[in-house]
Amino acid sequence: MPPDSPPAAVAAPAIPALTVQPPPSVFALFFAFAKMSLAGFGGVLAFARRGIVEQHRWMTADEFNETFALCHFLPGPNIVNLSVVFGSRFRGIVGGIAAFAGLVGPPMLLMTALAALYMRYGDIDALRRILAGVSCGAVGLLISAVFKMMLPLLRRRDAAALAVMAVVFVAIGVARLPLQAVLLVAVPASIAITYVMRWRGAA
Amino acid sequence: MNGDANPVWTLVWTFGLMSLFAVGGANAAIPEMHRIAVDVRHWMTDREFADIYAISQLSPGPNVLIVTLIGYSVAGFGGALAATLAMCVPTAALAYVVSRWLTRSRQSRWPALIQASLVPLSIGLMGASALIVAQAADRTWAAVLATVAAAVLAASTRLNPLWLLMVGGFLGFAGVI
Numbered sequence A: 001m002p003p004d005s006p007p008a009a010v011a012a013p014a015i016p017a018l019t020v021q022p023p024p025s026v027f028a029l030f031f032a033f034a035k036m037s038l039a040g041f042g043g044v045l046a047f048a049r050r051g052i053v054e055q056h057r058w059m060t061a062d063e064f065n066e067t068f069a070l071c072h073f074l075p076g077p078n079i080v081n082l083s084v085v086f087g088s089r090f091r092g093i094v095g096g097i098a099a100f101a102g103l104v105g106p107p108m109l110l111m112t113a114l115a116a117l118y119m120r121y122g123d124i125d126a127l128r129r130i131l132a133g134v135s136c137g138a139v140g141l142l143i144s145a146v147f148k149m150m151l152p153l154l155r156r157r158d159a160a161a162l163a164v165m166a167v168v169f170v171a172i173g174v175a176r177l178p179l180q181a182v183l184l185v186a187v188p189a190s191i192a193i194t195y196v197m198r199w200r201g202a203a
Numbered sequence B: 001m002n003g004d005a006n007p008v009w010t011l012v013w014t015f016g017l018m019s020l021f022a023v024g025g026a027n028a029a030i031p032e033m034h035r036i037a038v039d040v041r042h043w044m045t046d047r048e049f050a051d052i053y054a055i056s057q058l059s060p061g062p063n064v065l066i067v068t069l070i071g072y073s074v075a076g077f078g079g080a081l082a083a084t085l086a087m088c089v090p091t092a093a094l095a096y097v098v099s100r101w102l103t104r105s106r107q108s109r110w111p112a113l114i115q116a117s118l119v120p121l122s123i124g125l126m127g128a129s130a131l132i133v134a135q136a137a138d139r140t141w142a143a144v145l146a147t148v149a150a151a152v153l154a155a156s157t158r159l160n161p162l163w164l165l166m167v168g169g170f171l172g173f174a175g176v177i
Helices: A002-011 A026-039 A045-055 A061-073 A078-121 A125-156 A159-174 A179-202 B007-021 B027-040 B046-058 B063-104 B110-137 B141-156 B161-173
Strands: none
Touching: A026 A045, A026 A078, A045 A061, A045 A078, A061 A078, A061 B063, A061 B110, A078 B046, A078 B063, A125 A159, A125 B046, A125 B110, A125 B141, A125 B161, A159 A179, A159 B027, A159 B110, A179 B007, A179 B027, A179 B110, B007 B027, B007 B063, B027 B046, B027 B063, B027 B110, B046 B063, B046 B110, B046 B161, B110 B141, B141 B161
16 A cells, blocks of 8 residues: 555645546446456455556545455455445445455355365375475465564554564464454453553553 | 264354454464364364465465365365355455444544554464464475565565465475475
């Protein structure tokens, strides 16, 4: 989001072309989300933002950020939540289902085909070696995503947030405790810590 | 495959329940998927889990579709469909209801506070995901090195992630990793 938000903010008052386009039809929702999804290697968010805000202009950059923030704070796969919230905003429940089906349907069929190939040929040595190499790259991507998410906390020297993060990391990653139990403790604790820190910051 | 119950229903309630706790998205739920699929239900080995993670990253679409692969390996196409819908539909319905409700009550400051307090949790969960998949994938020093190199490249350049995955696959094929 940072790379393209400054030009949009500068251009917004001057250029009327940035106004939002008429609401999409149910079919347009399905195909737009299918296209974003199939383009989305390593996550769909960047492609969804480009499609919705820049290409189709169904939402302004701010509307998109607000919608995504909501979907990020709710449980479940963010981008799936986004598709349903987005689709239903324009075309009700049917629109939500259409966007969801577009996002999940085509890549799911592709994934199932890959799974079938893996079950059949997964033991072949060359494929094993290729997958081992791909896993290394995939883990590297995940580590870099975690690092990028940590940057704002590091810059703010937000010790409380970094401590909560470290505790969750150790509880789940090292001690391998069940997710539900950890979240049951960590979510209220983190909300309380954030509340106290803000209250002290304001005072 | 466990004999005591229909595996499709086991998939449905396992992932349906998991999705409601999956704060921070699909990548944050990887440790729990690993714990259930490998340690609790013995649906697959550690190595198979690393493999399907690689496949899910190699193909387009939302990251959550790793559950499609888990579902398929447990119960074929029906399992794939059941696991995917179970992971997506309950929280999507929740998102639909909450977004309706929030557009009516805009000015509350609680959503922003709760959101800010969930950020460190979701980063911690994703870090744990990275550790667990790395332990399964990085069996040799060359593999560790390749992982570190991919992480540094992805963090410092705007390279399309697909290139990193393809180079990894090529190095693996050549027997380097």
